[in-house]
Amino acid sequence: MSIQTSDDHESLADPALLDKIDKLFACNVGEYINLPQLVVVGDQSSGKSSVLEGLTKLAFPRDSGLCTRFATQIIFRRIEAGERTITDTIIPGSDANNPSQLREWKASDLQSLDGAAFSAVMSEVHALMGLSTSKEDGKPTFSSNVLRLEICGPDEDHLSVIDVPGIFRNTTPGVTTKGDKDMVREMVLEYMRNPRSIMLTVVPANVDIATQEIIDMEREVDPEGKRTLGVLTKPDLIDRGAESRVVDLVEDREMRLKLGWIIVRNLGQMELQEGITDRDAAEERFRLTPPWNTLSKDRFGIKALKSRLQETVTVNARETFPEVRGEISKKLRDCQNELQALGVERETREQQLGYLLGIMNLFQDITRQALTTSYSSNDSFDSQWELRLATRIVNRNDVFSKDMAVWGHKYEFARDADGDSNSSDSEVKHEDEDVESARAVARVEHLKIRKTSDMPDLEVLVHSMETDRVVTPRSHIHSWIEKQYRDSRGFEIGTFSSTLLATTMKQQSDKWTSIARAYIRYHLCPVTMSHRACHHGILDCPCVWFRYCHHPIISNLVIVH
Structure with missing residues (x-):
């Protein structure tokens, strides 16, 4: 697969098409129709948030109380001129208790989404969704609502990605339950089952990949690996001598995926605490060390991943959008026919009497x-x-x-x-x-x-x-x-x-x-x-009693003629 450089991203993206898909998401059309999307999935502590930080340049909150507890759609759009704008909204889930309040909430006066600003937004969203903030409050830990972040600016690349909560196997007393574990798994599977979604599957390279639950889920919904792009994190933590196994995986010698594997080296905990290390520079230095220097540039690093994603997402959108448009047109026709079958408006007493007379x-x-x-x-x-x-x-x-x-x-x-x-x-x-x-x-x-x-x-x-x-x-x-x-x-x-x-x-x-x-x-x-x-006889008597008739035309009517 040929990979374009970052200098010509605009030739890969299709802004008009991606904007249409994002607007469909904002209207909650994805509740009824499978929309083309990029979803980031992985087990907890797999490095998923760090990969997203590298892709989006956003400082995701690292407070354990503000970790991903609902799906987050992050949209980047390039505009010709003007200042960078950040807009936060919420798309209510099907089981939301206050959908109107969630739909009306909007934060559009943000100048940036640095660590402090992002944490403040997440805290407000947690409260609005009614999520738990302590072990004793008895509120739910996870939600099916979707936080939508739209970032537009002249320097932004066209990219849209959905982050979902990480899969976890063990529960935390007072924090998570078996019900939470099952809910998160089903939520992630719901996104993965969408046949028009591209799955960015994040797996740590320093563990046995076969033991990762997300890999089993990926094989369940995408057995041929057509929609899965694998991302290996934490290559710097691999035991010495085990690097060859990871290299073989990236070179598609085992566990083949049609979209391939890419290695990403994120900052370690000490580097994050110091706050002076340039992420991209540190990753480039690591790439030049053996045996990673044997890999091609399009299989290592966050830049290679971003370029691959832009190409993959655009191709996927172009291939699936005609089907999406056809399904939407059909559902619109069906809804219009149902509305037409309901007849004219019947708000006033006169309209209601006229409808009954009809x-x-x-x-x-x-x-x-x-x-x-x-x-x-x-x-x-x-x-x-x-x-x-x-x-x-x-x-x-x-x-x-x-x-x-x-x-x-x-x-x-x-x-x-x-x-x-x-x-x-x-x-x-x-x-x-x-x-x-x-x-x-x-x-x-x-x-x-x-x-x-x-x-x-x-x-x-x-x-x-x-x-x-x-x-x-x-x-x-x-x-x-x-x-x-x-x-x-x-x-x-x-x-x-x-x-x-x-x-x-x-x-x-x-x-x-x-x-x-x-x-x-x-x-x-x-x-x-x-x-x-009929008390008198159907042939001889003028009484025709349809009291027990349930035909849709004459339901609940008593006709005497």
């Missing part, structure tokens, strides 16, 4: 079309067959008619050999076939007079789920009629009592009541197939 008119139109079988008038009839009200009623009538014809009488009438005097042989045969077919389909010994299962909350309103015996065979009808005749005889001579017909008809039609009640008083809602009740 719903009622729409329901009335669909009902009229359903009753007149004008199914071509509305596309809803194609996508929701259950809206075809008239058709469903007619089909239900056919079921009721067949039930009455097949099961309605107690005894089946016998026919003579010549058939019914009012019907042709073919008609009688066809009718018999229909009856036998209906019985075959039923395959039951008892008829269920209602076609739907019980619904507890409607049991008071509807007819009970009764069953009845099948029709008595026609061979028994003669003996039954004879018994009815003998049980109804009076003082008539040579004839039978006029009450015989009423008596036989009463018993022969005994099932009519239960079948008719089940048909009239209990049906499926013709709109949603859900249960509903």
Whole structure:
């Protein structure tokens, strides 16, 4: 990979594109869409903060109480003219308790971010986010909010980086808990899982790299190493004789990463306390010592890292931004469609009444079309067959008619050999076939007079789920009629009592009541197939009770017409 020098950084960066991405971050679009980003990850005490200091030239607070306890987005932008400006804002997390207050907070009167100024800002942000400042206050240690630092000036390079809390394995009594450990790990993983993120993975060179938890996490989310740029810190602390292993790693002889490895030598604790050591000069002197002088310049030092990052971030942004724009456009269209579906504003009483009237008119139109079988008038009839009200009623009538014809009488009438005097042989045969077919389909010994299962909350309103015996065979009808005749005889001579017909008809039609009640008083809602009740009958009564209908168009409406 060819690396440009710092003199032509402006040819690598794409300010307009990076500005668009940063504005999307500021609008919290990253909560809904994966945005291209550079995220710095690593275990605690891996040298992550020192690497960021070298990249950003900012004096990160080293007070243990002000260490990274939330994600920090640092944005550098070059402007043509004007003074250097520093603006601090907060992007609330999804679980923030005071999102409005966090969103309104802004610090824009900073002249610099030296150690004292940075510590003051961090202390204010900690308090605003409600983070713990002592062991006894009971407040959370970490937060999902994001601190956003935007630094613009004529001498700044175009770079945007996100710093997240460091992974830790052991908890500190009174400071961190197992829940904090799991929260930080999940927070870091959330940034790493973003397929459009470039991971700057910081690992100390003086330990066994395989034991670093961040390496396991990196392999989990980026098994092919396409999005990972490795940074090795603390090369000056490597045991003598073990340098060759680190050199092999940097030269891509093992644990290969597509973006490679770079060694960075940060200042030691004594050098930091003295405050007189030039970081870049000390790093350059160390690079010239064996065996580090065998490495190429693009694999050692903070300048090489910054150049590599600018190139990598710009290429990543150019490749992924078309997809980001497409996803944003799609989500905007979806939101606009949802807003349009909500209808006009309904703030005033008149607007609310007008909206309800519109719903009622729409329901009335669909009902009229359903009753007149004008199914071509509305596309809803194609996508929701259950809206075809008239058709469903007619089909239900056919079921009721067949039930009455097949099961309605107690005894089946016998026919003579010549058939019914009012019907042709073919008609009688066809009718018999229909009856036998209906019985075959039923395959039951008892008829269920209602076609739907019980619904507890409607049991008071509807007819009970009764069953009845099948029709008595026609061979028994003669003996039954004879018994009815003998049980109804009076003082008539040579004839039978006029009450015989009423008596036989009463018993022969005994099932009519239960079948008719089940048909009239209990049906499926013709709109949603859900249960509903009508006290008078759907065909005869002008009452159409949709109280139990949950269709979105007529939900919670009671229509009487």
